[in-house]
Amino acid sequence: MADYKGPKDYIDVAARIAEFRDKYPTGSLQQVKYEFVQVAGKDWIVFTAAAFRTPEDPRPGVGTAWEPIPGPTPYTRDSEVQNAETSAWGRAIVAVLAADTKKSPIASAEEVRNREVKSPDSKPLPNVTKSLPKQRVFTEAEMAYAKTVLAEISATEDRQKLRELWIREKELHECKVAGTTILDAINARSARLPEDKPVEAAK
Secondary structure (H helix, E strand, O other): OOOOOOOOOOOOHHHHHHHHHHHOOOOEEEEEEEEEEEEOOEEEEEEEEEEEOOOOOOOOEEEEEEEEEOOOOOOOOOOHHHHHHHHHHHHHHHHOOOOOOOOOOOOOHHHHHHHHOOOOOOOOOOOOOOOOOOOOOOOHHHHHHHHHHHHHHHHOOOHHHHHHHHHHOHHHOOOEEOOEEHHHHHHHHHHHOOOOOOEEOOO
16 A cells, blocks of 8 residues: 555565665575465464575575454455565565564564554464364365365466455365365465466666
């Protein structure tokens, strides 16, 4: 959001990208992977990115960030993947030592902003060891349908289609068929698909 003014001690990702570009003109930011997970009954998008200083960089900086789904703030709702991606970029740049953490904490201004405004029902994550959700028992009809969903996942060649399946079949995420859950099948299929086009540092 253009009108947002972050805490003065935090630097936004755009500034880190500019700093990265100045130090490494041929560098690029690339997606490593992303996956949808559940923690204590809450959905999250986990995004990992890499900062390559050169096209052949043998040890790029790697950063990971996650965002709850749905996003709890006006800045993250309906753009959870994009926000996780942006935060991961910032952390990857720090990991490759292309950003000065003496001037700013590792967290970016975007990460701080995304946690400032909480939804009315936002609550701290419960202790996972004490409040694990009960495992759902699926009906025979649901199991049969889950098999068709699994076949659809296996045939999918489009990441956007996988995102749609993740949303559409949310109630079947933990349904286990053919030795895997629907959620694990979606994540596994996503990992096998070609990576999205690399995002090069802006010129």
